[in-house]
Amino acid sequence: MRKFTEKELAQYDGKEGTRTYVAYKGKVYDVSQSFLWQDGRHQVLHTAGTDLTHALAKAPHGPELLKKFPVVGILEDS
Amino acid sequence: MAKVTREMVEKAGVNLDQLVELLVKNAAAELTTYYYYTILRVNLIGLKGEGIKEIAETARIEDRNHFEALVPRIYELDGKLPEDMKAFHDISACPPASLPEDPRDIQAMLTVLVEAERCAVRGYTHLCNLTAGKDYRTYDLSQAILNEEIEHESWFSEFLGEGPSGHFLRRGETSPFVSKFLR
Numbered sequence: 001m002r003k004f005t006e007k008e009l010a011q012y013d014g015k016e017g018t019r020t021y022v023a024y025k026g027k028v029y030d031v032s033q034s035f036l037w038q039d040g041r042h043q044v045l046h047t048a049g050t051d052l053t054h055a056l057a058k059a060p061h062g063p064e065l066l067k068k069f070p071v072v073g074i075l076e077d078s
Numbered sequence: 079m080a081k082v083t084r085e086m087v088e089k090a091g092v093n094l095d096q097l098v099e100l101l102v103k104n105a106a107a108e109l110t111t112y113y114y115y116t117i118l119r120v121n122l123i124g125l126k127g128e129g130i131k132e133i134a135e136t137a138r139i140e141d142r143n144h145f146e147a148l149v150p151r152i153y154e155l156d157g158k159l160p161e162d163m164k165a166f167h168d169i170s171a172c173p174p175a176s177l178p179e180d181p182r183d184i185q186a187m188l189t190v191l192v193e194a195e196r197c198a199v200r201g202y203t204h205l206c207n208l209t210a211g212k213d214y215r216t217y218d219l220s221q222a223i224l225n226e227e228i229e230h231e232s233w234f235s236e237f238l239g240e241g242p243s244g245h246f247l248r249r250g251e252t253s254p255f256v257s258k259f260l261r
Contacts, residue, residue: 035173043171043204044099060200060207 002073004028006051009075013049014040021073023051024066028073031066051075079156083215087155090212097208097216098157101148103171104201106160108145110167111194112138114175118191121181130184130237132247134191137230139252141198144223147259151219172197188238195231202227222255 004021009028014020020032020040031037031048040048046055056063088094115138122131152159160166167174175194178186202224209217232243253260 035170038168043201044096044103060203 001071002028003076004073005076009051010049013047014038020048022046022048022066023053023075024056024063025053026075027071028075029066029069030072031069034069080154083154084156087213087216092209092212094155097205097213098152098155100171100201100205100208101152101155101216102157102159103169104198104205105145105148105152106166107170107172107198107201108141108148110170111172111175111198112142112145114177114194115141115191117177118175118187121177122187124182126184127182127187130188130191130234133230133233133237136248136252137191137195137233140226140230140256143253143256143260144226147219147223147256150259151216155216171201185238188234192231192234192238195227195234198227199224199231219256219259222259225255226253 004023009021009023012019012021014032014037018040019030020034020037021028021030022037023029036042037048042048046052052066056066084094087097115134119131119134119138122128122134149159160169172194175190178190180186202220205220206217206224209220211217229243229245232245233247235241236243248254251257
């Protein structure tokens, strides 16, 4: 499985046709197919290409929603 | 625009641009859900479908009420609505509540309905969290809508066999919580 640094992950921000990746607890998920991640943004406050581990702890939903999407790699720095 | 209103909310530490965008996205979700629920409702037919039609209709009408109640708050805070319907659809805070491939599959219909309500419950919980103790009017409105979305979720959840909702269906009037914003 591919390993991502935070800098590499940041390239997948969902803008200008790039894939939309987010990290959670060391895993990198591809959320490109999600209606709720259009243009690399989610519910105004969150951006793709980042580690959402801390943000998800405060979100009104748990990781179960993220786990519907394919894991495409591992975040090295986590 | 309500100038002092904006000032008070901003002074309380709320990021107004983010708040307004969230309100617009949730209003868009209500309007598009109203549309999608119209299609779901007319397809709730047969012995099983007819039993769900009434609550789908109540949820549909109340979602439209939520849209109507959100619009004045958006304008008070100097926000504006999209200029065309496609934009409303595309910026929605929730995914489309599309008709399942087989509309006779009642489980699939109920799953679409309950997931739409769960998205709304998350959205208004988020708005309540952002505005609690800071923007009293948006909080009050979001909380009122949240109360109704929670009831919708529990109705559909009950039909899915996940457990009892613990309350009865509406008797006549709709939007018992949000109606004060519709006067």
